[in-house]
Amino acid sequence: MEPAAPSLAAKLAFLADPRSYPEGTARVEVVRTHLSCVFLTDRHAYKLKKPLRRGEVDLTTLEARRRACQAELRLNRRLAGEVYQAVVPLRLRPDGGLALGEGPGEPVEWLVRMRRLPRERMLDALVRRGEAEAAGLERLARRLARFYREAPREPLPGPAYRERLARELAQEAEALAAPGYALPGRLLRETVRRLEAFLAGAGAGLLEARMAAGRLLEGHGDLRPEHCLPEEPPVVIDCLDFSRALRLLDPADELGYLAMECAFLGDPATGERLLEAFWRASRDRPPRALVRFHQARRALLRARLSAWHVPDAGAPEAPRWLGRALRYLELAASLARELPA
Numbered sequence: 001m002e003p004a005a006p007s008l009a010a011k012l013a014f015l016a017d018p019r020s021y022p023e024g025t026a027r028v029e030v031v032r033t034h035l036s037c038v039f040l041t042d043r044h045a046y047k048l049k050k051p052l053r054r055g056e057v058d059l060t061t062l063e064a065r066r067r068a069c070q071a072e073l074r075l076n077r078r079l080a081g082e083v084y085q086a087v088v089p090l091r092l093r094p095d096g097g098l099a100l101g102e103g104p105g106e107p108v109e110w111l112v113r114m115r116r117l118p119r120e121r122m123l124d125a126l127v128r129r130g131e132a133e134a135a136g137l138e139r140l141a142r143r144l145a146r147f148y149r150e151a152p153r154e155p156l157p158g159p160a161y162r163e164r165l166a167r168e169l170a171q172e173a174e175a176l177a178a179p180g181y182a183l184p185g186r187l188l189r190e191t192v193r194r195l196e197a198f199l200a201g202a203g204a205g206l207l208e209a210r211m212a213a214g215r216l217l218e219g220h221g222d223l224r225p226e227h228c229l230p231e232e233p234p235v236v237i238d239c240l241d242f243s244r245a246l247r248l249l250d251p252a253d254e255l256g257y258l259a260m261e262c263a264f265l266g267d268p269a270t271g272e273r274l275l276e277a278f279w280r281a282s283r284d285r286p287p288r289a290l291v292r293f294h295q296a297r298r299a300l301l302r303a304r305l306s307a308w309h310v311p312d313a314g315a316p317e318a319p320r321w322l323g324r325a326l327r328y329l330e331l332a333a334s335l336a337r338e339l340p341a
Helices: 008-015 062-080 123-129 134-150 158-176 185-200 202-212 251-264 268-282 288-308 310-336
Strands: 029-032 036-040 044-049 084-092 098-100 106-115
Touching (some): 008 044, 008 084, 008 098, 044 062, 062 084, 123 134, 123 251, 134 251, 134 268, 158 185, 158 288, 185 202, 202 288, 251 268, 251 288, 251 310, 288 310
Antiparallel strands (some): 029 036, 036 044, 084 098, 084 106
């Protein structure tokens, strides 16, 4: 008789046990995200994709999760080649037990294995402690500039690009207006109105000029401080791997996003220093208003992602996520007020 397929709970319990890892580890820390569970051992991080469907992401089959792991490995090796090591199976052994890595038995799950990075030296930790040094920012800026120079370009007419941004803005506005989030409607409407006015007015020519200059390319897609290790060599992890469409962007958008997140952490000056280092390294200095537009859009996106947690977070955590969404909305409003009327 074939051993019964293990439940998701059984898989997670196995992976949370330090005895399950062939390399040995004193402890396992579990980190949960929207789409994954990450198991941190002493030396490695193992990422398991959750078997779910959310929006355009469908990970409900084992084969879909295997392909997703392979895509994550391939895409993240662009900026973190030595960190992303392999896709490894979680196997159901003939005796009915679970085992991690190659060996007898059928795979029942797939995980991405990464070298564990020093959490305390990631850019967000440095920003929080006020320790982000100029040399590290310069290293990171040069690495990103080289990455974008080598990235595949995607030709897109300017009007089509503006239409895409307008659709995304409308989606954020609709989602954030949901009554369950109780966000200030007047502030949201004012912010969206300013961004729409920029898209239709002063920003139209700026955006079209960027497209005409070939600035749309396949980037990282989720460039945040917690994904950046500004050491030598600099490393950037955790790209947005499930959608190429969402990785197609202007570096002015992506670097603006990174700087905006530094501001959210309470250190806008470090974000501005990073932008300045990148403009020098890339020899591409977009108009300030264009960067502010992208930053305000990204802050709205982060407000929505924070608000998503509110209905499911439960009484103890819901206020924290709602407060986070409100802070992002307030940051978006502040950035939008810098746009030309």
